[in-house]
Amino acid sequence: MSEPSYGHREGGHSVSQSQERLAELAAEYDAKDELRGKRAEFVLDDTVYLDGNSLGALPAAVPAKVADTVAREWGELRIRSWTQSGWWTAPERIGELIAPLVGAAPGQVVVGDSTSVNVFKAVVAAVRLSDGPAAGRDEILVDSATFPTDGYIAESAARLTGCRVRALPVGEMAASVGPATAAVLANHADYRTGRLHDLPGLTAAARAAGAVTVWDLCHTAGALPVGLDEHGVDLAVGCTYKYLNGGPGSPAYLYVAHRHQAAFDSPLPGWNSHAEPFGMRPEFEPAKGAVRGRVGTPDILSMAALEAALGVWEGVSVDAVRAKSLALTDFFLRCVEAYVPEGRVVSVTPVAHAERGSQVALECADAERVMGELIARGVVGDYRAPDVLRFGFTPLYVGFAEVERAARVLAEVLRG
Amino acid sequence: MSEPSYGHREGGHSVSQSQERLAELAAEYDAKDELRGKRAEFVLDDTVYLDGNSLGALPAAVPAKVADTVAREWGELRIRSWTQSGWWTAPERIGELIAPLVGAAPGQVVVGDSTSVNVFKAVVAAVRLSDGPAAGRDEILVDSATFPTDGYIAESAARLTGCRVRALPVGEMAASVGPATAAVLANHADYRTGRLHDLPGLTAAARAAGAVTVWDLCHTAGALPVGLDEHGVDLAVGCTYKYLNGGPGSPAYLYVAHRHQAAFDSPLPGWNSHAEPFGMRPEFEPAKGAVRGRVGTPDILSMAALEAALGVWEGVSVDAVRAKSLALTDFFLRCVEAYVPEGRVVSVTPVAHAERGSQVALECADAERVMGELIARGVVGDYRAPDVLRFGFTPLYVGFAEVERAARVLAEVLRG
DSSP: OOSOOOSOOHHHHHHHHHHHHHHHHHHHHHHHOTTGGGGGGBOOOSSEEOOTTTSOOOBTTHHHHHHHIIIIIIIIIGGGHHHHTOOTTHHHHHHHHHGGGGTOOTTSEEEOSOHHHHHHHHHHHHHHHSSOGGGTOOEEEEETTSOHHHHHHHHHHHHHHTOEEEEEOHHHHHHHOOTTEEEEEEESBOTTTOBBOOHHHHHHHHHHTTOEEEEEOTTTTTTSOOOTTTTTOOEEEEOSSSTTOOOTTOOOEEEEOHHHHTTOOOSOOOGGGBSSGGGOOSSOOBOSGGGGGOOSOOOHHHHHHHHHHGGGGTTOOHHHHHHHHHHHHHHHHHHHHHHSOTTSEEEOSOSSGGGBOSEEEEEETTHHHHHHHHHHTTEEOEEETTTEEEEEOOTTTOOHHHHHHHHHHHHHHHHO | OOSOOOSOOHHHHHHHHHHHHHHHHHHHHHHHOTTGGGGGGEEOOSSEEOOTTTSOOEETTHHHHHHHIIIIIIIIIGGGHHHHTOOTTHHHHHHHHHGGGGTOOTTSEEEOSOHHHHHHHHHHHHHHHSSOGGGTOOEEEEETTSOHHHHHHHHHHHHHHTOEEEEEOHHHHHHHOOTTEEEEEEESBOTTTOBBOOHHHHHHHHHHTTOEEEEEOTTTTTTSOOOTTTTTOOEEEEOSSSTTOOOTTOOOEEEEOHHHHTTOOOSOOOGGGBSSGGGOOSSOOBOSGGGGGOOSOOOHHHHHHHHHHGGGGTTOOHHHHHHHHHHHHHHHHHHHHHHSOTTSEEEOSOSSGGGBOSEEEEEETTHHHHHHHHHHTTEEOEEETTTEEEEEOOTTTOOHHHHHHHHHHHHHHHHO
């Protein structure tokens, strides 16, 4: 600000008062935080890292595990590691580590491939699990604000299975699912706004209408309880590099509810999904269980990193994570309101807890430049075109003092 | 042997004489081997590692590169590495390192996903590049002795595109391709026997008949010249963990000939294959070039290992690799013939160089036990049901003395 300041200017005074109060509050919250010890299990610096909803921070156990996988398992044991180091069974073994985080009993989650590829498996399989186009079910309902890849893949699945895609806002899907709906594909949280969608309600509506649901959990798994079994979800997919901290491009996972496994008919029946992979038989006979969702040779280095990364969940309750996540986003919104000049940002993240994921999205003029400036000042979020500042809150390693600092720096940047 | 030996027993005498001669020859070949310096670029021990056709040995440059990717790029730079560490462009950048090894000019190879997933992309795209089922082209010709995953995936592609699969021996494919053939999927070398197939001839026959070829290069890339551009191949896929030494389950690659790129229509159009991935637009608009073959977020740890692994090819000519590969397999067959008791093994690998890949497969009674015994004695090959001993020869790190030793130990095991 270039105009002279007179010390007791109303705005300045109130900001500095509230700043003191909020900083005290942050310290208090941090002291009471039962997850605060988890931060030490990550490699972090004094940056305020609010981009764990895009790429989770490095868990401290990962470097040694990856180094061992490379040097000893690959370098020394070589081919023997497929059995001796448990490489072959990594997809289902790591699936079991993810299962409790998404509310799945054992035997339903398998890890491998990218999220996009898993969306493809799941949507084609969902159409096949439904009565299908031959019986007049030829519609795939898709969340119109979906992360784009889900929509592209759904279009491809529709084209290949004789279906058509109907895109509409998630809020309208439950009322729109009908006798022509084969599959429903929706994101549990909106990647842009952070809005949490009604998974139980839409799943129940789809089931009642005879459609099969596929949930994309990329933006919720590891941040809040998902309850796949509890809510009767049919199929689900998710990435592991956001709140699960598996590393850049780490393999995704696929959930196939027990009741669907025998009929789960993957469009990608690779040798790894065969009942007897090393039988090398020309006829395909699918494996039993979630293993049927595997395709080709698992990517072991990434699996190793992911397996080590999932170790941080030991002793952590997802309910505690959710409670902290909501406290963090509440506190951030409060700090932003207190610090940021009126009218400079508008939160597009719902205030109601039931509708909020673990991120806060602020619409902001000149958002790309603002985010660049934030990053330069040690507060890392990200920018989503055209005008959104995204801040993700990973309860395992983000603290309240950092949240206060992030809002403070944002206000500084916006005051210019 | 339990019977008494009389020193000059015919067999014994000739074996020990030929052993001396072959050992001398091995030393001579090793001394003249222009690639012998390359062995130092791998982490190896005194095991004779003849399983590089299944999992290539660890290149010495990999551990440091992976450690840096984990600790600095992920751990310190975090999300910024997508641009600053070149993560985003890794699939096409690493594709350019593979391109010269398979005879492809730049801009046609992209890395990512498993081989199975790439077979799926390629076969569906091949059907779409052909006149297709609507014009009466509804047959996908598949190599009946294919590595199983290719066949399973081809069946799935056929089912989804309204085609049918016809499986027949590769040798009969060129004569069988016809006006109903949309796509031809064949393995450049047979994974079991090591037989090298006639890529130029089958590709030309398919082209003449209006069909689109997909070659699986898993067992040839990095072991011999493939000549994709030279022979007018349409599409090709391959893994990177055999002769390219990318590590367990490292990402595969896809080759899309320049002339097909504009019409290449992937069944897996993920956000990474979009012309503007970060535009986050609901309508899919495919990227130009081989990048169109990408799908989801690239698996960076594995990409890093692969990129470092490909560094060993600097200054290596694929022709020199091929010459040494043939010399190694010739020499192995010669040693086996000299050492192994008559009738105990039968080579199913062709004698003619033009029909041989870089492995030798020996049919052998009780093959699984024999391979276990070989491995226990420091000679690592692998076993393929029901009765094949497979020995792969990676010219970059296997020497002639090792080959002689492998045959010698095999003979010892078989003499019991």
